[in-house]
Amino acid sequence: AAPAARPPNMEDYWRFLALLVSALLAGFVSVIFALVWVFHYREGLSWDGGAGEFNWHPVLVVTGFIFVQGIAIIVYRLPWTWKCSKLLMKFIHAGLNTIAMILAIVSMVAVFDYHNASNIPNMYSLHSWIGLTAVIFYSLQLFLGFAVFLLPFAPVRLRAALMPIHIYSGLLIFATVIASALMGITEKLIFSLQNPAYKESPPEAIFVNCLGLLIVIFGALVLWMASRPHWRRPPEELPKAPRPNGGTSEGTEAESTMTDCSNADKPDVDFNSEAARKRNLKLDEAGQRSTM
Numbered sequence: 001a002a003p004a005a006r007p008p009n010m011e012d013y014w015r016f017l018a019l020l021v022s023a024l025l026a027g028f029v030s031v032i033f034a035l036v037w038v039f040h041y042r043e044g045l046s047w048d049g050g051a052g053e054f055n056w057h058p059v060l061v062v063t064g065f066i067f068v069q070g071i072a073i074i075v076y077r078l079p080w081t082w083k084c085s086k087l088l089m090k091f092i093h094a095g096l097n098t099i100a101m102i103l104a105i106v107s108m109v110a111v112f113d114y115h116n117a118s119n120i121p122n123m124y125s126l127h128s129w130i131g132l133t134a135v136i137f138y139s140l141q142l143f144l145g146f147a148v149f150l151l152p153f154a155p156v157r158l159r160a161a162l163m164p165i166h167i168y169s170g171l172l173i174f175a176t177v178i179a180s181a182l183m184g185i186t187e188k189l190i191f192s193l194q195n196p197a198y199k200e201s202p203p204e205a206i207f208v209n210c211l212g213l214l215i216v217i218f219g220a221l222v223l224w225m226a227s228r229p230h231w232r233r234p235p236e237e238l239p240k241a242p243r244p245n246g247g248t249s250e251g252t253e254a255e256s257t258m259t260d261c262s263n264a265d266k267p268d269v270d271f272n273s274e275a276a277r278k279r280n281l282k283l284d285e286a287g288q289r290s291t292m
Helices: 010-041 056-077 086-117 126-150 156-192 203-227 267-271 274-286
Strands: 240-242 248-250
Touching: 010 056, 010 203, 056 086, 056 126, 056 156, 056 203, 086 126, 126 156, 156 203
Parallel strands: none
Antiparallel strands: 240 248
């Protein structure tokens, strides 16, 4: 069996909290920067086939496809939710990803509608190819996540086999979306800034380049938090069945439907407990350990 994930101590907890606050701040400021860009430097937001409709594309991509998706990735890592039901956290994870998917689709509709109204060819740039590919694979990821991990029909062996693929593909899609967004930002600035040109570093170019840096920082922090094994959510307590001699033995259920979150404000209790170490070992042996 693989070695058990080490439960974080209090120093790890405060380090995680600092990274979480930094990530949320970078993501939130990215959304604000996107709004300032379209309202201060561009034509604002509208839905009339003009430039204002196109502006929904960067705003919704940054807000939904990057910020909300990033939160969905790390939602399992929040220590104060570890005593909440795993099923509840699955619904939150799926709900956030669904919101991100809806916003991404609306952003795609906006850009296609704008291109068609302005007689601009569609799907000619590498940005558009990678962006559409990310949307398609994100849709498949969301559908399979619902079918395999949320609905109660998939066998445990199938879930265990698909979990590493689900995790890897989720992180890959997130990184791909960020790469596509950076390409789109650069493409938009090159096409839009003519006098002065992008290469002359006008204020809009500098401002939007800062937006790109914020997106990279947010993505890097999310990927770092999602890839640390000792920050994984511990598996929930397995039910115990009575033994003939009066003792107890652990049950075979892979997940519990516990819904008590009353102690969720005490993550340090679970961090150093021997029970957390044992639960991590059990999850390793079951092959169902999740990093999201």
